[in-house]
Amino acid sequence: MTVTTSAARVTAPAAWPAPRPPNRMRAWVTRAPLLPALIFMIVVTQLPFVATLVISFYDWNALYPDDRRFAGFANYSEVLSTPELRRSVGTTVVLTATVVLVSLVLGLVLALLLDRRFRGRAAVRTMLIAPFLLVPIAAALLWKHVLYNPEYGLLNGILRWIGGDTAVQPDWISEMPLMAVAASLIWQWTPFMTLILLAGLQSRDPELVEAARMDGANEWQVFVHITLPHLRRYLELSVLLGSIYIVQNFDAVYTITSGGLGTANLPYTVYQTFYQAHENGLASAAGVIVVIGSLILATFALRVVSSLFRAEVSRR
Amino acid sequence: MTTITTAARRRTGSRGRFRGAALGVAAWLAGILFVLPILWMVLTSFHSEVDAATNPPSLTASLTLDGYRAFFGLDGGASPWPALLNSVTASVVSTLLTLLLALPAAYALSVRPVRKWTDVLFFFLSTKMLPMVAGLLPVYLFAKNTGLLDNIWALVVLYTAMNLPIAVWMLQSFLSEVPAAVIEAAQIDGARLPTILWRVVTPLALPGIAATSLICFIFSWNELLFARVLTGVVAETAPVFLTGFITSQGLFLAKVCAASLMISLPVLAAGFAAQDKLVQGLSLGAVK
Numbered sequence: 001m002t003v004t005t006s007a008a009r010v011t012a013p014a015a016w017p018a019p020r021p022p023n024r025m026r027a028w029v030t031r032a033p034l035l036p037a038l039i040f041m042i043v044v045t046q047l048p049f050v051a052t053l054v055i056s057f058y059d060w061n062a063l064y065p066d067d068r069r070f071a072g073f074a075n076y077s078e079v080l081s082t083p084e085l086r087r088s089v090g091t092t093v094v095l096t097a098t099v100v101l102v103s104l105v106l107g108l109v110l111a112l113l114l115d116r117r118f119r120g121r122a123a124v125r126t127m128l129i130a131p132f133l134l135v136p137i138a139a140a141l142l143w144k145h146v147l148y149n150p151e152y153g154l155l156n157g158i159l160r161w162i163g164g165d166t167a168v169q170p171d172w173i174s175e176m177p178l179m180a181v182a183a184s185l186i187w188q189w190t191p192f193m194t195l196i197l198l199a200g201l202q203s204r205d206p207e208l209v210e211a212a213r214m215d216g217a218n219e220w221q222v223f224v225h226i227t228l229p230h231l232r233r234y235l236e237l238s239v240l241l242g243s244i245y246i247v248q249n250f251d252a253v254y255t256i257t258s259g260g261l262g263t264a265n266l267p268y269t270v271y272q273t274f275y276q277a278h279e280n281g282l283a284s285a286a287g288v289i290v291v292i293g294s295l296i297l298a299t300f301a302l303r304v305v306s307s308l309f310r311a312e313v314s315r316r
Numbered sequence: 317m318t319t320i321t322t323a324a325r326r327r328t329g330s331r332g333r334f335r336g337a338a339l340g341v342a343a344w345l346a347g348i349l350f351v352l353p354i355l356w357m358v359l360t361s362f363h364s365e366v367d368a369a370t371n372p373p374s375l376t377a378s379l380t381l382d383g384y385r386a387f388f389g390l391d392g393g394a395s396p397w398p399a400l401l402n403s404v405t406a407s408v409v410s411t412l413l414t415l416l417l418a419l420p421a422a423y424a425l426s427v428r429p430v431r432k433w434t435d436v437l438f439f440f441l442s443t444k445m446l447p448m449v450a451g452l453l454p455v456y457l458f459a460k461n462t463g464l465l466d467n468i469w470a471l472v473v474l475y476t477a478m479n480l481p482i483a484v485w486m487l488q489s490f491l492s493e494v495p496a497a498v499i500e501a502a503q504i505d506g507a508r509l510p511t512i513l514w515r516v517v518t519p520l521a522l523p524g525i526a527a528t529s530l531i532c533f534i535f536s537w538n539e540l541l542f543a544r545v546l547t548g549v550v551a552e553t554a555p556v557f558l559t560g561f562i563t564s565q566g567l568f569l570a571k572v573c574a575a576s577l578m579i580s581l582p583v584l585a586a587g588f589a590a591q592d593k594l595v596q597g598l599s600l601g602a603v604k
Binding site: 027030036041044047049052110113126129132134135137141144145146151153156157158161187191200234241245247250254258266275287295 | 336372418421447534544584
């Protein structure tokens with residue numbers, strides 16, 4: 001269950017020619033330091049996936065262990081035909097796409113703002129990173145209780161400040177549950193996008209930008225013809241890594257809505273199916289579906305990482 | 317980091333300077349907007365429960381430490397110390413284990429690279445891209461059958477695996493900056509690998525190792541899903557402790573703010589210390 005792209009093959013940096021081992025002994029001496037980590041990874045991360053795959057073909061409720069039997073693809077067809085489970089697939093896609101795209105656009109704007117000299121730039125950068133450094137469940141609690149609460153939350157408090165006693169006081173979580181979850185995630189993940197894109201902006205060749213300016217290009221032309229093409233790989237990377245992290249999100253859904261009101265995404269559903277419904281087979285099938293989705297994302301992500309990595313290695 | 321040459325500046329003139337100032341103000345506003353919920357949480361944590369629950373909110377209410385007293389269990393509630401201690405154990409021990417495994421691996425992928433070293437590097441990366449939740453059930457069943465449920469060491473092992481790819485990637489890039497001549501000199505002196513790693517590589521790559529540790533620490537400290545499923549009363553970690561606040565009971569806003577802040581404090585400290593490395597860890601070494 002490992003993704004290896006052909007693009008991943010990169011030649012060793014010139015400073016470190018791969019030593020030609022005179023015999024097998026030497027090759028193993030070179031490999032030895034790698035083995036503990038490699039074996040540990042395979043045992044702890046790959047074996048459980050194999051087990052999940054096997055379990056996903058069994059009809060197995062943990063409360064009736066004696067009734068366990070081989071069920072073929074029955075769990076998969078059940079996951080894809082049960083409305084709640086199928087909805088969780090859709091919810092995952094909508095939640096991930098919303099959070100990633102909005103944070104990407106906000107992140108790009110913020111990165112462009114930060115990519116210029118102004119008084120207090122370091123302070124602003126620090127302020128922007130702060131949401132990302134809150135423990136995820138603490139951030140989710142902050143949004144749920146401190147901001148969204150209809151009676152004493154800050155959002156409704158601000159509405160009342162502005163609008164007086166007749167101000168609208170929406171119950172944010174029950175009126176727009178998925179957006180409520182998405183907003184908290186956007187708040188936490190925009191800093192991540194900003195940081196990646198800022199790193200991209202700062203790796204731009206300043207001479208190229210200056211040359212374009214000398215030739216009379218205006219800010220917009222520089223942005224469209226130089227900055228954006230240069231940022232492409234960084235944008236791709238932000239989208240893919242953001243997707244990989246947010247597809248897996250559990251904390252926000254678990255805390256803000258407890259999966260209710262149509263906000264249960266796949267990770268939450270997997271958790272609930274086995275932890276509360278004890279349906280091991282079904283949970284595993286849902287888990288395998290998450291893996292398949294992630295594999296598709298991961299294949300592209302690895303390609304982008306390897307192209308950035310190759311540029312990095314050749315620069316060394 | 318837009319380089320504005322004197323020639324360009326002359327051309328843009330005062331209009332450009334005004335625009336620059338306006339964009340600076342916009343950046344400040346954005347920064348304040350993002351940090352505002354946290355500042356509000358800090359203020360609320362110092363309010364009494366009654367003042368915390370007013371609408372419209374009160375900016376001038378008197379400050380008190382009651383929320384923090386309640387968090388630390390001084391008013392008869394549950395003490396957070398066992399959970400905090402479990403989190404420290406899980407994060408610190410798993411970070412040390414990760415370094416112990418990752419440092420030799422990174423050496424074999426940069427200083428003395430094995431053949432096809434990039435393939436191995438990408439294998440590590442690919443494991444990080446698969447959702448942890450998919451392995452949750454087998455891990456749970458294994459822990460249950462081996463008596464490791466509600467045992468902090470199960471989390472130590474899992475967090476080590478969770479962070480190992482990040483650590484290998486980060487350390488690989490730091491170690492490849494160690495000059496070859498230094499290691500060759502040590503080898504000529506007859507030093508063996510553990511000695512080279514400990515006496516030569518570690519001191520030279522210390523800033524990188526520190527950054528890697530901070531990132532691993534943050535991720536272990538934050539983790540909720542596995543901790544929620546695998547621990548109960550004895551081994552609960554700080555994030556699991558916070559799940560107690562998910563459903564609201566009476567007035568508890570100041571307490572939830574104080575608790576969230578106290579439990580985030582180590583991450584905030586580590587994150588600000590490793591600000592530049594944070595994104596490197598999250599982008600799995602792709603962005604420096």
